[in-house]
Amino acid sequence: MNAAAPIVSAKALTKRFAETAAVDGLSFTVNRGEIFGLVGPDGAGKTTTMRMLAGVLPPDTGSIVVDGIDVVSKPEEGKQHISYMPQRFGLYEDLTVDENIRFYADLFEVAAGVREERAQRLLTASGMSQFRSRLAGQLSGGMKQKLGLTCALVHTPKILLLDEPTTGVDPVSRRDFWRILYGLREQGVTILITTAYLDEAERCNRLALLHAGRILYCDTPVALKQRMPGALLVISSPAGRKVRAAIVGQAGVSNVILVGDGVHVVVDDPHTCIPELGDALQRAGVPFTGIVAGEPSIEDVFVSLLENTGKTQ
Amino acid sequence: MKLRRLRAIAIKEILQIWRDPRSLMIALLLPFTQMFLLGYGVNLDLKHLPVCTFDREGSQLSQALLKHFQASQYFAIVRNVASYPQLVSAIDHATCGLAIVIPPDFSERLNETGTAPVQAILDGTDDNTANIAFGYAAAVVESYSADVQLNWLDRQGRQLQQIQPMSVQSRVWFNEDLESRNFIIPGLVAVIMALIGAQLTSLTISREWERGTMELLVSTPVRPIELMFGKLAPYLVLGWVDAAFCVGIATLWFGVPFQGTLLTLFLTTTLFLTVVLSLGYLLSVLIRSQVGASQIALLVTMMPTTLLSGYIFPIDQMPKFIRALTYLLYSRYFVTIIKAIFLKGSGISELMTPILFLIVYAVAVMCLAARALRKSLG
Ligand SMILES: Nc1ncnc2c1ncn2[C@@H]1O[C@H](COP(=O)(O)OP(=O)(O)O)[C@@H](O)[C@H]1O
Ligand SMILES: [Mg+2]
Numbered sequence: 001m002n003a004a005a006p007i008v009s010a011k012a013l014t015k016r017f018a019e020t021a022a023v024d025g026l027s028f029t030v031n032r033g034e035i036f037g038l039v040g041p042d043g044a045g046k047t048t049t050m051r052m053l054a055g056v057l058p059p060d061t062g063s064i065v066v067d068g069i070d071v072v073s074k075p076e077e078g079k080q081h082i083s084y085m086p087q088r089f090g091l092y093e094d095l096t097v098d099e100n101i102r103f104y105a106d107l108f109e110v111a112a113g114v115r116e117e118r119a120q121r122l123l124t125a126s127g128m129s130q131f132r133s134r135l136a137g138q139l140s141g142g143m144k145q146k147l148g149l150t151c152a153l154v155h156t157p158k159i160l161l162l163d164e165p166t167t168g169v170d171p172v173s174r175r176d177f178w179r180i181l182y183g184l185r186e187q188g189v190t191i192l193i194t195t196a197y198l199d200e201a202e203r204c205n206r207l208a209l210l211h212a213g214r215i216l217y218c219d220t221p222v223a224l225k226q227r228m229p230g231a232l233l234v235i236s237s238p239a240g241r242k243v244r245a246a247i248v249g250q251a252g253v254s255n256v257i258l259v260g261d262g263v264h265v266v267v268d269d270p271h272t273c274i275p276e277l278g279d280a281l282q283r284a285g286v287p288f289t290g291i292v293a294g295e296p297s298i299e300d301v302f303v304s305l306l307e308n309t310g311k312t313q
Numbered sequence: 314m315k316l317r318r319l320r321a322i323a324i325k326e327i328l329q330i331w332r333d334p335r336s337l338m339i340a341l342l343l344p345f346t347q348m349f350l351l352g353y354g355v356n357l358d359l360k361h362l363p364v365c366t367f368d369r370e371g372s373q374l375s376q377a378l379l380k381h382f383q384a385s386q387y388f389a390i391v392r393n394v395a396s397y398p399q400l401v402s403a404i405d406h407a408t409c410g411l412a413i414v415i416p417p418d419f420s421e422r423l424n425e426t427g428t429a430p431v432q433a434i435l436d437g438t439d440d441n442t443a444n445i446a447f448g449y450a451a452a453v454v455e456s457y458s459a460d461v462q463l464n465w466l467d468r469q470g471r472q473l474q475q476i477q478p479m480s481v482q483s484r485v486w487f488n489e490d491l492e493s494r495n496f497i498i499p500g501l502v503a504v505i506m507a508l509i510g511a512q513l514t515s516l517t518i519s520r521e522w523e524r525g526t527m528e529l530l531v532s533t534p535v536r537p538i539e540l541m542f543g544k545l546a547p548y549l550v551l552g553w554v555d556a557a558f559c560v561g562i563a564t565l566w567f568g569v570p571f572q573g574t575l576l577t578l579f580l581t582t583t584l585f586l587t588v589v590l591s592l593g594y595l596l597s598v599l600i601r602s603q604v605g606a607s608q609i610a611l612l613v614t615m616m617p618t619t620l621l622s623g624y625i626f627p628i629d630q631m632p633k634f635i636r637a638l639t640y641l642l643y644s645r646y647f648v649t650i651i652k653a654i655f656l657k658g659s660g661i662s663e664l665m666t667p668i669l670f671l672i673v674y675a676v677a678v679m680c681l682a683a684r685a686l687r688k689s690l691g
Contacts, residue, residue, distance in 0.1 A: 090529030106321030
């Protein structure tokens with residue numbers, strides 16, 4: 001098979017549930033060995049897309065080819081090569097860590113020696129080796145997710161589908177998690193991940209921004225940032241909401257995003273806007289400690305791209 | 314079909330059963346509660362059975378006892394005789410179905426030792442009536458005095474044989490109709506196996522849906538048939554244990570004689586369990602909620618089995634249309650089989666027809682269940 005050809009190719013996927021079009025004409029490709037991120041607000045259609053790729057939900061229309069296998073017409077063939085980790089914890093809470101691993105290894109017919117070696121390595125990497133005889137239901141959220149990943153990796157998938165694997169996971173576990181993912185990428189495993197954390201999106205090779213079942217943009221994080229119209233200003237202030245109220249609607253200001261210690265403002269021209277915004281804030285009597293030009297995060301990009309879409313629609 | 318995946322499913326299921334002691338206890342206790350509840354609950358009405366009395370003492374106490382019989386709606390005293398031959402002849406000519414004999418030392422023994430035996434002689438040609446009559450007679454005696462002991466004399470057929478007195482612990486249980494039980498209880502074993510069998514498996518797939526484990530399971534290469542056999546196997550073992558309990562209670566507690574061989578019983582029970590377990594599994598596949606699946610399982614096993622299997626209401630006395638319906642009911646065949654094994658000692662070869670019906674049923678239900686499980690969330 002051609003190594004340069006995309007390993008996943010989805011074309012014109014649609015899936016309706018009664019009145020809602022959960023996925024509405026989605027097309028994208030994933031290259032071999034990359035980490036591909038699907039990002040979007042709740043209800044954007046991320047889970048539905050993942051399910052269709054995993055072969056557990058047939059699309060209404062469209063085609064999915066994973067490593068040369070037509071997943072829509074032959075879902076069972078694809079399942080040999082795909083590992084899917086659902087958004088909702090799907091392991092058996094009344095089975096121990098080891099029993100869960102063994103169960104999935106057996107379903108994928110992994111030899112006992114191989115299973116043991118992999119389980120050992122993966123559990124050590126995620127700091128879970130001392131919990132092997134603990135019931136899965138008694139693990140913390142982060143550990144559950146790492147167990148899910150271990151089970152997903154106990155066979156050798158060509159492609160790994162992770163649906164919000166780090167939601168509700170503590171920062172340390174998230175770091176472990178990503179370290180494992182990078183290791184996998186080095187081994188040539190292709191990873192498709194959805195995430196609600198936009199800082200995580202930045203770790204992906206490529207990103208698709210999903211909204212209402214459609215892909216708005218699909219590119220590398222760097223390229224996406226360049227697509228952001230205008231420039232970003234960071235206003236540091238203890239009263240972010242007041243700042244926003246004072247500057248929304250000013251000439252040249254297209255987006256105001258609340259962040260922890262102030263606001264991010266997307267503007268057309270930073271040189272003229274910095275003094276103008278300073279004046280506006282002083283007039284309104286809102287306290288602030290500085291206005292500087294900043295590097296947009298993927299979150300800024302995402303919010304401003306989404307808002308622009310909303311305006312043009 | 315890959316044996317390894319099947320085994321993985323079975324092991325997982327066993328672990329889950331094992332880790333859920335409450336459900337396991339229910340599964341193991343059900344045979345007891347159901348056997349006792351239904352075994353004693355069997356209630357066949359008997360009204361105004363003709364009774365002969367032979368009061369050899371003629372005291373106030375003895376007459377008082379007989380008044381109790383007269384007062385009971387179950388009995389009607391039709392004759393008072395003065396000798397054994399008269400009494401035997403009354404039974405042999407079917408003038409009465411029950412004869413009560415009060416010994417000459419009745420009051421004396423009652424006053425001195427606190428207990429006194431009374432004989433009940435029954436027409437043994439009609440098992441059912443005899444048993445029920447004895448049960449009610451025992452109840453009447455008990456209502457008179459807890460200390461009067463009722464002895465059972467069985468009068469089999471029309472020949473004059475030596476009357477064998479049989480002492481029965483009649484004071485312990487109300488409605489102790491021993492021998493009609495012999496007839497009904499083997500069928501009851503079938504009813505209870507149908508009930509438990511379908512209940513056990515009706516939860517297996519719906520539980521995966523409710524706990525959210527199904528999504529991951531259907532994303533693996535496991536095949537529906539592996540899933541089905543892997544899930545049925547542990548419950549078959551549990552079903553065997555339950556069946557052993559039921560048969561044990563039937564023979565050891567209710568004293569139903571067992572004429573057949575254990576091998577025949579084992580093979581046919583396994584076949585029947587396969588039918589009911591697959592049926593429960595099919596429902597579990599079709600209905601994604603545990604409560605729903607188990608309710609429907611109860612509905613499709615308990616009701617038709619109780620009413621139409623012939624375990625208590627004879628099929629040949631049903632209206633033609635209903636009789637035709639019973640052929641669709643799997644438990645009907647097993648009721649026939651298990652009664653024949655218990656009471657007649659029938660072997661496999663004599664039971665071939667109902668066995669074949671059950672095999673057809675098992676194969677059909679399993680095919681349906683394997684096809685009904687679609688590895689998809691849609
Ligand atoms: N099984 C379903 N039945 C009905 N509606 C559904 C179902 N699954 C998803 N949806 C709807 O489809 C849309 C997309 O859902 P989903 O794919 O779960 O989004 P996300 O994972 O991005 O939050 C939502 O509006 C959701 O309500
Ligand atoms: Mg989701």
